[in-house]
Amino acid sequence: MQVAYPRGKTPPVRKLPVETRVAGVVDLVSVLACDPLASAGDADRETAIASAVHDARCRIGLVEGAVAGFAVTSPRSFFGRDFVDLLVVAVSQRRGGVGRSLLRAVLAAATSRTVWTSTNRSNAAMRALLADEDWEFSGELAGLDDGDPELFFFARVRSERP
Numbered sequence: 001m002q003v004a005y006p007r008g009k010t011p012p013v014r015k016l017p018v019e020t021r022v023a024g025v026v027d028l029v030s031v032l033a034c035d036p037l038a039s040a041g042d043a044d045r046e047t048a049i050a051s052a053v054h055d056a057r058c059r060i061g062l063v064e065g066a067v068a069g070f071a072v073t074s075p076r077s078f079f080g081r082d083f084v085d086l087l088v089v090a091v092s093q094r095r096g097g098v099g100r101s102l103l104r105a106v107l108a109a110a111t112s113r114t115v116w117t118s119t120n121r122s123n124a125a126m127r128a129l130l131a132d133e134d135w136e137f138s139g140e141l142a143g144l145d146d147g148d149p150e151l152f153f154f155a156r157v158r159s160e161r162p
């Protein structure tokens with residue numbers, strides 16, 4: 001993922017049940033509303049999310065029936081492995097378990113034996129989530145964002161786990 005986010009400071013909130021499913025075109029407005037960059041008028045970001053929804057590559061997390069976050073995945077795009085391009089939870093819903101539920105839904109629907117993602121070193125919230133979900137650190141790549149390396153992680157799908 002190439003977008004740098006500020007260090008996460010969100011405190012834990014009361015956990016409500018999270019449902020996940022593939023987003024349909026009807027969900028697009030709600031999906032975009034979850035994303036601070038698209039909401040702020042980033043047209044490239046909006047186009048990328050819309051394209052993922054149209055291609056059925058976007059999963060949504062719903063809390064009390066409302067879209068609270070989404071994950072965009074590109075199957076087999078990273079050395080033949082699925083890659084999570086984007087994982088975003090609405091600011092008001094963070095620390096409610098939506099990100100965790102989406103990562104688990106992505107793994108449950110994986111088309112490769114490992115699923116990969118990346119995040120900036122500065123993204124404390126994403127790194128904490130990946131660590132809590134036992135994603136393994138693979139390595140880091142400098143040069144994409146000045147002074148903020150991209151860290152790569154992977155998770156093994158259930159059938160490969162001991």
Ligand SMILES: CC(C)(COP(=O)(O)OP(=O)(O)OC[C@H]1O[C@@H](n2cnc3c(N)ncnc32)[C@H](O)[C@@H]1OP(=O)(O)O)[C@@H](O)C(=O)NCCC(=O)NCCS
Nearest residue numbers: 005008087088089094095096097098099100125126128129
């Ligand atoms: C990263 C992000 C997706 C996490 O989603 P989330 O729904 O808030 O995460 P969850 O509630 O599922 O967190 C599960 C666990 O991860 C860890 N965690 C998540 N966010 C954390 C934070 N801000 N600080 C510390 N730990 C955190 C905690 O262990 C948490 O469990 P707990 O709440 O029981 O302590 C969310 O912060 C977000 O949308 N950030 C902006 C977009 C982004 O940076 N995406 C990643 C790169 S594309």
